[in-house]
Amino acid sequence: MCVGATGAHRYPGNEGVYQCVHPNQGGTTSHASSLTVAWLFVFCSCHMEVTVTIIDQLAHIEQTALTALSEIRDAETLSEWKSTYLGKQGSIAKLSRELGTLSAEERPAAGQRFNAVRTALDSALAERESHIRTHALQDAFNNEAVDVTLPGRTPVMGRLHPSTRVLRMITDIFAEMGFQVWESPEVETDTLNFELLNIPADHPARDMWDTFYIETPPGAEKVLLRTHTSPGQIHSMRAHAPHPVRVILPGKCYRYEQVTTRHEMMFHQVEGIAVGTNITFSDLKGTLVGFAERLYGAGTKTRFRPSYFPFTEPSVELDVECFLCKGNGCRVCKQSGWLEISGAGMVHPDVLRNGGYDPAIHSGFAFGMGPERITMLRHGIDDIRWFFSGDERFLEQFV
Numbered sequence: 001m002c003v004g005a006t007g008a009h010r011y012p013g014n015e016g017v018y019q020c021v022h023p024n025q026g027g028t029t030s031h032a033s034s035l036t037v038a039w040l041f042v043f044c045s046c047h048m049e050v051t052v053t054i055i056d057q058l059a060h061i062e063q064t065a066l067t068a069l070s071e072i073r074d075a076e077t078l079s080e081w082k083s084t085y086l087g088k089q090g091s092i093a094k095l096s097r098e099l100g101t102l103s104a105e106e107r108p109a110a111g112q113r114f115n116a117v118r119t120a121l122d123s124a125l126a127e128r129e130s131h132i133r134t135h136a137l138q139d140a141f142n143n144e145a146v147d148v149t150l151p152g153r154t155p156v157m158g159r160l161h162p163s164t165r166v167l168r169m170i171t172d173i174f175a176e177m178g179f180q181v182w183e184s185p186e187v188e189t190d191t192l193n194f195e196l197l198n199i200p201a202d203h204p205a206r207d208m209w210d211t212f213y214i215e216t217p218p219g220a221e222k223v224l225l226r227t228h229t230s231p232g233q234i235h236s237m238r239a240h241a242p243h244p245v246r247v248i249l250p251g252k253c254y255r256y257e258q259v260t261t262r263h264e265m266m267f268h269q270v271e272g273i274a275v276g277t278n279i280t281f282s283d284l285k286g287t288l289v290g291f292a293e294r295l296y297g298a299g300t301k302t303r304f305r306p307s308y309f310p311f312t313e314p315s316v317e318l319d320v321e322c323f324l325c326k327g328n329g330c331r332v333c334k335q336s337g338w339l340e341i342s343g344a345g346m347v348h349p350d351v352l353r354n355g356g357y358d359p360a361i362h363s364g365f366a367f368g369m370g371p372e373r374i375t376m377l378r379h380g381i382d383d384i385r386w387f388f389s390g391d392e393r394f395l396e397q398f399v
């Protein structure tokens, strides 16, 4: 028995006839091929013969191709199908290269069969193409049908940080009162953050306002992260002097703090300053009372307590009646009935001069408040560290 093409010999002038040399008998057996020429493998035996012919292969390819084609529903798969079966490297083209192995008599008939299959597949392809085109819309209707009775999916909405919300509320209120919103740098010089605000190097207030310093060459001016928005007073006065100025300056501040429930190393402030002629303490009171009433509601009780800041004289602290207990005393107001919301005062004559104004002609008031503190009081938040810990469980409560 001989297995495979190795046992088959082809003789010139005897095309189409394979001879198997039987290893045991040493004799030869001829098999007339009559278009049953073996293509890839010839399994021949002296008793039994199984041949896979080019024509069988072709018929098989045709059948597989037609079945595959009937399942195609889109143009992309259709073009893949075309190259798989009818392309230059497609199965039919590959198989047709084997035509040369046929005898001269067999070749024409086989060639015709190839052409017939090609034509059949070509026209099946064209038919499928037009079918897909005409049914594309219908298929889209069927496949992409929307079940309008299904409940909708709620998109996850982003939201503003609670500090940003309160900052915007504050700036809106002051904008209504004619204040412009200004920006001032977070990185400042020692001169602007301290010296020009009456806080010289040996001033005890420096302890309270200690901060982070940026490394600078020896002898160069000290550069730091601002401890309050008050250097913005100098920036805005210098930009306006000798004309009147009325601005608020919201932004971040930094302190070298032991971080606790009440102290963060980074927080926001909103500074306000108004300088002009005939500005008095009554203007300061009227502005801040008006602000408190807009923030906490008309009729909100307020009080001013004397205080001290090196850059204002006189200085005050603004308290509003606790809106939770209405002045009766509770956990949020620490039983005092009052909540402290802002430091303020009349701009110190030295500071006015540093800003470019003449204190004999000009006067002004300034105030500073912390939006985180105001938010904590509004919502009864007992730990400032929630604000910048990035914990979504906290943040998503502020819709």
Ligand code: PHE
Binding pocket: 227, 228, 229, 230, 271, 309, 312, 343, 344, 345, 366, 367, 368, 369
């Ligand atoms: N800068 C002060 C602070 O950080 C607040 C303040 C601003 C006080 C303006 C008076 C005037 O505490």
